[in-house]
Amino acid sequence: MFELTDKTVLHLPSLSRFVRDGIYFSIDGDAPNWIATDGRGAGILDLIDGKRPFGEVVREYAALQPKQTMDGAKAWLHVHSFIREALRHGIIASVPFQRPRYTGRADYLKPTRLREFWFHTNNSCNLTCAHCLVESHPGGDPGLTTERLKSVMDEVSELGAHRFYFTGGEPFVRQDIFELIEYITLDKKAELIILTNATLFRGERLELLKRQDRGRLKLQVSLDGSTPGINDPIRGKGTFSLITEGLKTASDLGFETSLTAAVTGTNIGDMVNLPALARSLGAKSLHLMWLHRRGRALDLFKERFPTHDQLLYLAREVKKRSDTLGITFDNYESLKLRVNGRHGVKFDLGNACWDSLCLYSDGHLYPSASFAGYSPLDMGDATARSVKALWLESPVARRFRAASVINKSGVDGDAYRFITGGGDIEHSYFSSESRNGTGAGTILGEDPYYPLYREMIQDVMHDLARKKRGGFNTRSGFSAPVIYHAMGEGGIVCGTEEERIGDPAVSTLHSNCVLSFDVEKPHKIVQEFYGKAAEKPQAELCCPVNYEADEIGHIPAEVLQRFYGCGSPMTLGGVRLGEVVVDLGSGSGIDCFIAAKKTGPEGRVIGVDMTDEMLAVANRNKRFVADNLGYDVVEFRKGYLERIPVEDRSVDLITSNCVINLSPDKPAVFAEMWRVLKDRGRIVISDIVTEEPVPPALQADERLWGECLSGALTEDAFLSGLERAGFYGLEILKKIYWKEVEGYRFYSVTARGYKYEKKEGCIYIGQRAIYRGPFTAVMDEEGHLFPRNESVEVCTDTASKLSADPYAAHFTVIEPDQEIIKTEQTVAGGEKNACGPGCC
Numbered sequence: 001m002f003e004l005t006d007k008t009v010l011h012l013p014s015l016s017r018f019v020r021d022g023i024y025f026s027i028d029g030d031a032p033n034w035i036a037t038d039g040r041g042a043g044i045l046d047l048i049d050g051k052r053p054f055g056e057v058v059r060e061y062a063a064l065q066p067k068q069t070m071d072g073a074k075a076w077l078h079v080h081s082f083i084r085e086a087l088r089h090g091i092i093a094s095v096p097f098q099r100p101r102y103t104g105r106a107d108y109l110k111p112t113r114l115r116e117f118w119f120h121t122n123n124s125c126n127l128t129c130a131h132c133l134v135e136s137h138p139g140g141d142p143g144l145t146t147e148r149l150k151s152v153m154d155e156v157s158e159l160g161a162h163r164f165y166f167t168g169g170e171p172f173v174r175q176d177i178f179e180l181i182e183y184i185t186l187d188k189k190a191e192l193i194i195l196t197n198a199t200l201f202r203g204e205r206l207e208l209l210k211r212q213d214r215g216r217l218k219l220q221v222s223l224d225g226s227t228p229g230i231n232d233p234i235r236g237k238g239t240f241s242l243i244t245e246g247l248k249t250a251s252d253l254g255f256e257t258s259l260t261a262a263v264t265g266t267n268i269g270d271m272v273n274l275p276a277l278a279r280s281l282g283a284k285s286l287h288l289m290w291l292h293r294r295g296r297a298l299d300l301f302k303e304r305f306p307t308h309d310q311l312l313y314l315a316r317e318v319k320k321r322s323d324t325l326g327i328t329f330d331n332y333e334s335l336k337l338r339v340n341g342r343h344g345v346k347f348d349l350g351n352a353c354w355d356s357l358c359l360y361s362d363g364h365l366y367p368s369a370s371f372a373g374y375s376p377l378d379m380g381d382a383t384a385r386s387v388k389a390l391w392l393e394s395p396v397a398r399r400f401r402a403a404s405v406i407n408k409s410g411v412d413g414d415a416y417r418f419i420t421g422g423g424d425i426e427h428s429y430f431s432s433e434s435r436n437g438t439g440a441g442t443i444l445g446e447d448p449y450y451p452l453y454r455e456m457i458q459d460v461m462h463d464l465a466r467k468k469r470g471g472f473n474t475r476s477g478f479s480a481p482v483i484y485h486a487m488g489e490g491g492i493v494c495g496t497e498e499e500r501i502g503d504p505a506v507s508t509l510h511s512n513c514v515l516s517f518d519v520e521k522p523h524k525i526v527q528e529f530y531g532k533a534a535e536k537p538q539a540e541l542c543c544p545v546n547y548e549a550d551e552i553g554h555i556p557a558e559v560l561q562r563f564y565g566c567g568s569p570m571t572l573g574g575v576r577l578g579e580v581v582v583d584l585g586s587g588s589g590i591d592c593f594i595a596a597k598k599t600g601p602e603g604r605v606i607g608v609d610m611t612d613e614m615l616a617v618a619n620r621n622k623r624f625v626a627d628n629l630g631y632d633v634v635e636f637r638k639g640y641l642e643r644i645p646v647e648d649r650s651v652d653l654i655t656s657n658c659v660i661n662l663s664p665d666k667p668a669v670f671a672e673m674w675r676v677l678k679d680r681g682r683i684v685i686s687d688i689v690t691e692e693p694v695p696p697a698l699q700a701d702e703r704l705w706g707e708c709l710s711g712a713l714t715e716d717a718f719l720s721g722l723e724r725a726g727f728y729g730l731e732i733l734k735k736i737y738w739k740e741v742e743g744y745r746f747y748s749v750t751a752r753g754y755k756y757e758k759k760e761g762c763i764y765i766g767q768r769a770i771y772r773g774p775f776t777a778v779m780d781e782e783g784h785l786f787p788r789n790e791s792v793e794v795c796t797d798t799a800s801k802l803s804a805d806p807y808a809a810h811f812t813v814i815e816p817d818q819e820i821i822k823t824e825q826t827v828a829g830g831e832k833n834a835c836g837p838g839c840c
Contacts, residue, residue, distance in 0.1 A: 004080060006055030010048045013097040016415035017042075018458065023465045023484060025458075028091060029415030030099060033343035033487050035091050036465030037082075040065075040481035044082050050096060054083070074783030081480040081720075088693070088717050089486035090343055104404030105348040108506040111355070111392060111401065113160030118167060118358035119149065120372045121180070125170040127197055129224075130234045131262050131297040134373045136169045143169070143361040146176045148383065150183055152359055155387050157188055160355075164188075167195040167369050169361065178208040185216040193218045195260075198246025199239065210253060220258045220287070221247045226273035234267065244281055251282025258330070259283040263314065264291055265304030271314050275321040275329070285328035288318065290449050292370060293430040312455050319459075332456065334510070338419050339460040342699065343487040344505055347421035349408070349443065351508035353400035357391060365390045367400055370426035376440060400425075403443055410446040416454050421509040423447030461485075471671060475758045476726025477782045477797065490665030504695075547571070551594050554628035556621045559588045569655035570594040572733050572750055573684035578602040579652040582676065584641050584669075584685075585609055585659025589618030592634050593625045595655070601631035606646060608639050642668040646676040656685045658748070661711040670725035677755040680804055683727065686750040688738060689715040698742065709746055719751065727753030728781050729806040756801045766816030767799040768792060773810070786811075 013028040024042035027034040037045070043064060047057045062075035070078075086092040122143030125136035143149075153164070164184050171177055171194050184192045198221045201209055221243065225231030228240040235243070251257045259278040263271055271288065278286045291297050291305055306314075315331065322329040338347055350356075352367035359365055360372040363383040371377045379394040391397055405411060405422035409432075414420075422428075425443040432445025447453075468484040547568060570591050575581060575598035583591045586607025595605045609615050618636045626632035639645035641656075641663050654673050663669050673683055690712050699710045713721065719730055734750040771778055771786035779785050780801075786792055791814070794802070802811040 004054055004083065006053060006058075008054040008094065009050065009052070010054065010057070010083065011050045011093050011096045012045065012048050012091070013093075015045075015091075020458070020462050021466065023462065023469065025461055025465070026091065027415045029417065030102075031090070031344050032346065032416075032418040033090055034461065035086065035089055035486045036461060036468075036484045038469075038482055038484065040078070041082050041483060044079055044481060045086075045092075048092060054079070057083075071783075071785075073779060073785040077779065077783040078480040082483070084716070085483050085486075085720060085724075088714070088720075089483065089488075091486070102346065102406060104402075104406050105346075105506050105508070106402050106404065109354060109401075109508070111353070111397075113355065114156055114357065114391070115161065115351070115355035116163040116165065117153075117156040117161040117356070118165040118369045118372075119152075120168060120358060120360045120369065121149070121166050121171045121177070122169040122174055123361045123373070124173050125168060125197075126173055126199060127170065127236050127239060129222075129236070129296070131224075131264060131291060131295065133292055133295040133297075133370060134169070135295050140169055141361040143174065144359075144363055144383070146179060148363070149180060152382060152387065153183060153188065156357075157190070159388060159391075161190070162188075163191045163193070165193050165195065165369070170197055170200070172196055172200040172205060178205075178212070181212060181217060185213045189216070191216050191218070193220060195220045195222065196246075197222050197235070197239070197243055198250060199242040201246040201249050206249065209250070212255075214254045214256070218256045218258070219247075219250050220260050221250070221283070222260050222262075223247070223274075223277075224261050224264070225267050225270050226277045227270070230267050230270045234262075234264065244277075247281045247283060257281075257283045258285040258287055260287040260289060262289040262291055262297075263306055263311065264297070265306055268306045268310055268314060272317045272321060275318060275325050275327045278327050279325045283327070285330045285333075286318065286322060287330045288315070290424075290427065290452075292426060293433075293448075294370075294374070308449075308451050311449070311452050315452070315456055316459065332460065335453070335456055336460050336464075338421070338509075339457055340464060340487060340490065346405075346418040346506050347509055348405045348418070348506055349403055349422050349508060350425040351510060352425060353391070353397040354508050356510075357387070359387075365394075367396065368426060371429070400443065408444045408446075410450060414454075416457050419457055420450065420453045423450045423453060424509075464489075468667070471668075473671065473674060473724075473726040476674070476728075477756070477758050478724060478726055479782060482724070489667060547594070551597070552590070554597060554625055555590060555593045556624050558617060559590050559593065559621050569657055569684040569686045569750055570598070572752070573653055573655055573682075575599060575603075575653060580604045580606075580650060581653045581655065582606045582608065582644070582646055582651045584644065584654065584656035584673075585662070586618060586636060587611075587614045587657075587659075589621060589625075589634070589636065591655055591657055592618070592636070593621075596625065596634050597629060599633060601633060603633050605634045606651075607634065607636040608641070608644060608646070609636065610638060610640050612638070642672065644672040644676055648675055649678050651676045652678060652681050654681070654683045654685070656687070658687055660685060660687050661709075661713070663711070666713065666721055667725065670721050670727075674726045674755055679755060679757045682752060682754050682805075683722075684733070684750065684752045686734075686748060687718065688712045688746050689718050689749050690747070691715070691745050693717075694744060698744065709741060712746060715747070715749060718749070722751065722753050723781060726755065726757075728756050728801065729754045731806065752806075754805065756797070756804075758797050762795040762797070764793060764795050767794055767796065768814045769794045769799065769802050770812045770814065771810060772812060778810075 013030060016027045016029055018025050024037045024039060025034060026045060044061060047060050058076050058079045061079050062070050062072060083092060123134055123136050123140035124138060124142050125140060126138060128137045181192060184190050196219055223231055223243045224234040231240040247257060247259065259274065261271060261274055274286055319329050319332050356368065357365055358369045358372050359382055363381055365379040365382045365387060366372045366377055377396055379396045380390040382390060405417055408422040411417040411422055424447050427449055428445045428447045429441035429443050431448045433441030465484040575595050577600045579599050581595045581599060586592050586609045589607055592605045592607040599605060607618060615636050615638055622634055637645045642665050654677060660666060660669055688709060693714055694710060694712055722730055730751060730753045732749055733752055736748050738746045738748050768791045769786065770791055771788055773788045775788065777785060777787040784798060799813050801807060803813050
């Protein structure tokens with residue numbers, strides 16, 4: 001990062017702003033990007049106008065603060081800290097923001113492969129629901145033959161599809177349904193999500209369901225009320241008991257299930273009860289469907305579509321209740337993937353005709369499941385032409401791919417347009433069709449639910465920032481203006497929310513028909529990656545580290561072969577006899593076993609890891625290490641770094657070895673480390689850092705993520721994150737070059753920091769501190785300036801801090817009843833020089 005000088009002029013993009021609950025939000029809609037700050041941070045942004053130099057911003061900021069709390073040194077620290085953080089997050093720049101004009105997704109994306117494929121397996125259904133898009137009923141189209149469907153499955157698999165959906169009608173009406181399920185989950189080894197009413201899970205179907213792969217088959221069950229009185233008028237008499245019984249059965253069998261409901265004017269008041277129902281039935285998540293203006297709903301509900309205010313209240317109340325009950329409200333969570341995605345990634349309409357298609361029951365191809373059977377959008381007969389030809393050449397597909405949010409009605413100039421992606425194309429199409437009365441809609445029409453998405457986006461932003469503010473460490477003394485949250489912090493960063501079909505800075509939305517099974521965490525990627533590395537050693541992972549023979553002589557070879565670190569924190573950590581040591585991401589246990597020898601029998605060592613296979617290796621070798629040492633002080637706990645399973649203020653030393661870069665929420669990891677440390681405890685962590693931020697294309701590479709590269713912070717962000725979490729005395733103990741990937745250089749660093757917990761606030765009792773050198777002056781983390789050999793009055797907390805490591809070697813603290821006497825300093829040649837303040 002470039003050097004900030006008094007003459008540096010800084011720039012902002014065009015920002016849209018709002019304030020909620022004392023949190024200030026600034027949105028760069030053209031990127032997109034956003035941050036949430038406190039009032040002082042917002043004040044600094046107000047001072048940046050592309051004309052004022054940094055020095056003037058500092059002076060004006062100081063003038064705006066109470067004089068008794070702000071001197072020039074502290075003002076410089078505050079502004080410097082905030083601006084460097086804003087620079088890292090791309091909301092401030094050293095040059096004017098001049099972005100190339102965005103010309104629409106067709107210029108950035110290419111239809112090179114399919115990611116998912118929908119099968120409208122049949123239009124026959126055992127129910128006749130009042131809002132059915134395709135007006136299914138018991139006498140509906142039974143669908144294509146088994147062999148014909150398998151043939152299409154073969155073709156689209158060759159085109160790259162690895163996630164499939166069955167919808168209808170009711171897929172389980174088909175007699176061959178389990179043959180089709182197994183063809184996808186077993187033969188294709190692909191994921192399958194079935195949209196079902198779950199009323200047929202009895203008898204032979206239930207026995208066949210029990211045989212299916214729980215890891216690959218997932219079920220989304222439709223239900224439109226929390227009682228028979230609400231649900232049955234919409235779905236049919238007696239269906240409530242059948243659906244709830246079927247959903248409970250599937251959940252009890254171990255299938256991942258989601259409950260979905262279509263929100264109508266008649267059931268909206270009851271929808272707030274669904275989170276409790278979902279939990280009682282074992283569903284993992286809840287999804288609310290906003291009613292389409294198509295099918296039976298158009299005739300039966302007409303003017304009874306819910307209003308914006310009703311839907312916003314419902315969404316907020318369902319979110320609140322879902323959080324309380326531990327249910328994922330996936331309308332919110334799927335939106336959160338975009339709100340908190342990588343900044344600079346533009347979402348541009350839906351993925352229909354790009355990497356997703358739907359085959360209707362009659363064999364014709366359509367852009368999506370919601371468009372299935374709608375003749376104006378018929379892409380052609382997939383039984384007569386190849387799916388590939390229809391996908392790439394049909395006029396409908398070409399028209400869809402040519403469309404862009406930049407041409408969409410109602411979003412021009414909207415700061416949220418590249419987060420909303422312009423809204424849902426299905427809702428846009430059918431709403432525009434019903435409004436213009438011509439019988440022809442457009443995906444570039446206005447989405448009637450767009451205002452709801454905007455409100456929900458602000459809710460997501462507020463929720464992210466509020467949680468960060470609530471968890472902000474007020475006991476560490478860090479007092480600079482803060483960015484509570486910036487877009488992308490703790491977000492999904494690799495291979496989860498979408499897969500690339502072109503420029504990594506442009507993406508598309510997933511179908512609104514099913515969302516819950518896209519809400520994933522990168523923990524799974526890391527667990528799978530290192531689970532395999534536990535089973536078979538992979539020497540190429542991370543950096544080679546050579547330990548001294550006496551440090552590892554007591555450790556079995558199985559452990560040494562599975563070392564995937566990038567440093568030696570235990571060697572540099574200065575482990576003392578009797579200390580409590582925690583190693584984060586302990587893997588096969590090598591650093592824990594090294595620590596055990598150093599702490600002795602009076603100490604205690606805890607390893608934390610989330611990967612079962614690694615924990616198995618560590619626990620298997622634990623007894624051999626204990627036998628070799630003659631004592632057992634090591635235990636391993638399963639857990640995440642973001643929620644360390646260790647008690648508050650109980651640890652002397654925390655180490656980690658090339659694992660923090662794997663976390664999707666590094667600020668949470670740093671905060672957890674501070675929590676479990678004793679006061680004056682220390683961290684010594686080795687990790688991979690970069691000179692420049694890792695670009696999106698590398699962040700999206702799952703292999704590089706597992707190799708400790710994709711998730712690496714810049715060195716500046718790494719240290720600033722630790723400082724913001726409350727760590728003092730930060731120092732880089734070791735830094736070595738690791739490798740270069742696509743022009744980006746990666747380094748292994750080992751850093752040390754200390755915890756000092758504010759206990760009394762700024763209480764002055766006459767204590768003074770003298771900085772002894774060697775520099776002319778130094779500034780601590782709180783903005784206190786200490787000129788060399790000058791006596792500076794300090795509060796009790798600062799005096800305590802300067803009397804301990806790592807400061808004690810450079811400071812003399814004078815108590816109020818103690819005279820300032822001359823101190824002896826060793827000078828060149830080993831001679832001692834009697835020297836007091838002002839004598840040098």
